[in-house]
Amino acid sequence: MKLNICIIDDDLVSQFATQYCIEQYDGDFNITSCGSAEEGLMYCAKLIENKDELPNIIFLDLVMGDMDGWAFLENLKLIAEGHRQPEVYVLSAFTNSKDRAIAKENPLIAGYFDKPLTNTSLNKVFEKKLSK
Template sequence: MEGNTVWIIDDDMVSQFAMTYKIEQSYPNYQVVGFYTVEEALTMIKACAETQNGLPNIILLDLVLPEINGWDFLEELENIKGRIDGLEIYIVSAFSNTKDRKLAKEHPLVIGYFDKPINKGSVDEMFDRAII
């Protein structure tokens, strides 16, 4: 997972496919990696942080996930924060919950919040910040 990488953490296969498709159409220089559980993503990000190799540039995170949710993922990331500097995390959720939007806006690791399904404008907004 070298180079420009986007991780999508979402348990919905259709959402993952749609996000991957939109990213690959507009930003083919990015590799997209999908995770269906927070546990999978945490295992991988901890391994990448240890070696400082393979960390993603961007994470698109759903909040509503089975067992461990998106907020739990962010809490776990705070424990390894120094080793993941520069990581851009965006919340992508199907629920327009005002409380979640406010929490996301105030969370130090979260760059932005987008509604599902994401559109090309949302993808461009994310990637305009991340272009290296």
């Protein structure tokens, strides 16, 4: 099964590192990278408009420019109502216990990982999805 993955991160180095880690993993992936939360939201809105499915998985940075990861999630929830919601995994360079606590309580977030993404983290994400 091919998984559609979206990386939303305003740091190009982090974007590249996340994409590279996923590409090295044994699986069939279609990866799209977005350089801001706004770009990620426009990408998802366009998918909905074209009656395409939203990504299976989104790797989301929380700390970004004009719109942060939390605002992205709230907006995604609004525009994607009635559609299958993607699994969202937060990627953060800063270990923030407050963000972790909020992420644990947020039903839109499937997990929280520190940057850079690792093979061990991907095992947790993909072990169920790739066995289907």
